[in-house]
Amino acid sequence: MAGLMAFLPGVAAAAEINGAQLSPMWGIPFAGILLSIALLPLWVPSFWHHHFGKVSAAWALAFLLPFAVVFGPALAGTSLVHAAVAEYIPFIVLLTALYTVSGGIFIRGNLHGSPALNTGILAIGTVLASFMGTTGASMLMIRPLIRANDNRAHKAHVVVFFIFLVSNAGGSLTPLGDPPLFLGFLKGVDFFWTVRHIFPETLFLVGSLLVIFYLLDSWYYRREGVLPVDPTPDTRRFGFDGIANFWLLGAVVGLVLMSGIWKSPVVFEVFGTEVGLPGLMRDLGLIAVTFISLSITPAKVHSENQFSWGPMQEVAKLFAGIFLTIIPVIAMLKAGVQGPFGAVVAAVTRPDGQPDPAMYFWATGVLSSFLDNAPTYLVFFNTAGGDPQTLMTTLAPTLAAISAGAVFMGANSYIGNAPNLMVKAVAEERGVKMPSFFGYMAWSGAVLIPLFVIMTLIWFR
Template identity: 85%
Template sequence: MRFSRGAAMVALALMCLPGLSMAADIDGGSLSWAWGIPFAGILLSIALMPLLTPSFWHHHFGKVAAAWTLAFFLPFAAVFGPAVAGSSLVHAMLAEYIPFIILLVALYTVAGGIFIRGNLHGSPAVNVAILAIGTALASFMGTTGASMLMIRPLIRANDNRAHKAHVVVFFIFLVSNAGGSLTPLGDPPLFLGFLKGVDFFWTVRHIFPETLFLVGSLLGIFYLLDRWYYAKEGVLPVDPTPDTRGIGFDGAVNFWLLAAVVGLVLFSGFWKTPLGITIFGTEVGLPGLVRDAGLVAVTFISLRLTPASVHTDNQFSWGPMQEVAKLFAGIFLTIIPVIAMLKAGAAGPFGAIVSAVTRPDGEPDPAMYFWATGALSSFLDNAPTYLVFFNTAGGDPATLMTTLAPTLAAISAGAVFMGANSYIGNAPNMMVKAVAEERGVAMPSFFGYMAWSGAVLIPLFVIMTFIWFR
């Protein structure tokens, strides 16, 4: 991961500059919207370059992400000084990107060390069953863990189907997003809420009906669509995967390691201590340090204990993880001024968005919170987007869980559900896409995928608005 190492070297260089140890907050209200151009540039690059210059993008997407990052940081350092720029970079890397990528790498490695033996045949009923199981697992092992565990057997089950891209698209809708809505273990936005003081079981008590409606509707729509494709196309004359007797698991030790990942994440949330370290203005708490060290250890233990044959059978490679790591490094860094402008509230460049979520009487509007959080979560990272609107609604967990419960439910649902609207709304989306393409599935383009989400998800979100978020 050359870009990640390069970013770390830039961080180290900036750390050596005088005055960098002083934390520097960015006043988003004083920023021009033009500071968001590099962020928009990396998003457009992800959307358009695979279509316009696929070969160049395949070989140089890391360099493109690095170029947009430099297009932000060099002018930013020149205007606001190296101390402010360096402090922002260190905070983004240490407090956000590195914990994020460590968790993803651990889940990717552990899930990639479990091989589900047997050749399931991808009939509509079997596909619905796999999607339902993956969706149920997502709230307990995270959308990334469930996605990486279930996507390979799903693709293998459908490798004798002529059309299978729609199967992966609905997998992203359900397993990589909607399934993570019931606990803080499911999706990063809810985990951040848990760290802020939201009760562990609050979400399942307050958005379970919405989740049941969305999951049930998607499974029903998928079954009808897949049955039509199945009746129209049949199956290939020869199944690439030979039949075997029964279903089993290889690399079962990784189930224990998966439990360790869940335990580490949960423990870091429950463990409250003022102990920690401050690195150039960024506070890193002891629970987070222990969690991340434990996750790194779990990753190496999985690689050491997993038989090579399991990785071979799973066609395990680091390609999808490298793509996510490089692109999200650019996203996490170029998003810095965008988040600052949103945090500035009504006084900032995006004041119209913040003002739109408040009714004339000053009360929060749950419907607008649902759509504002969801719209931004479709293209920004949904975790910081959740925090922005959590703070916009007052930021007091006790009030949000009681008096403003409909508002917190709308924020939670918007962040988790609408992360499925684009490939970059949630990290597992891009990982699943990369794994599927690596196995020969012709996935929709960036805008092609959004055509699917627009046709299937948006009408369901409109219905949910009128039922639950009025």
């Protein structure tokens, strides 16, 4: 347990820290880990491949040790335990369950990556994301998509648009789709409020991305010509192997939904951190689902899916460092206008004191591009008053802007949403040469930002 604590993120722990008293210098470790993820794979790829976990741990300690010296080991220890029990363990348990169960489903058949087929897979994955989560849909659909395109010369763009659509935009319609919306649901936002209020924005973004992708992929396809050799010829009829895992996916969705709906007065205390019975039962259920999937999935299915723990390990180690170093950054944001980032918080309010939906959309979105989008959503949810009834009615445009910004703009960088990094790792493990950190941002800047500007002018003025 003591060894694990060095890696645990502490988003929730930021609530224990007075961000108004912090210097922006406390954000240096967070900036350091972001730059490491961006630059080290380019500068020293071999070192990064073998030691990224150590780099993540080093930046985490660069925050934690000085924090313990300045604010005392008691606060540092309490924050770390709270982060482990309340934040990191549920986070990693859910991701592991979804990764394992989706990795136990093999979609077979003659899948050949034509522009029409690729667009169809992206569309199906986008729809699935709002019902089984962006992580679940991403891990289920990325493997057959890569296999379908393994004879294509140009395929990195296929994965990039997959991240845009399936790993982010697709999760915008229900609380099951993306963690920010689930947090809103826990705060009292109606389950179907989001689909009623940002469906036009989602339809515009998804429709535009699918059209742009089809045109771009068609251009690449024509340039490549017909490739007669398929590295993985597949003559079997279309179907699914490991079909029992679909039931387990349903169990995962049910457990997550149960933890948000079930209200229980039973609370356990773990080293000063309260753990509610619904959350505990959810996590135990997810662990059980993971082991059941591993035990019932035939080895052949895992082999055909090229299932390995590498992508999961990369996400777990990197996000551990990110979530720990993000503690002071979130605390400074939560301090509002009194904190070091007061200008950001003040910018979302108009001179007459009313919230500015456009600024909420961009402030929430830009920060969600690099911070974890779930706590960023909560920061601006509370900045807008924090009353779900008011936000769902009088301030509905503001809540819509916060929701859209948190979910849509998580696609702006690899670290904007956990599935982004998982998809990248799976693709690279299968030989796809993915863009660098800044290379990916060039794609998002060229494709997504203009669409976000149009959305602002239409819906968030």
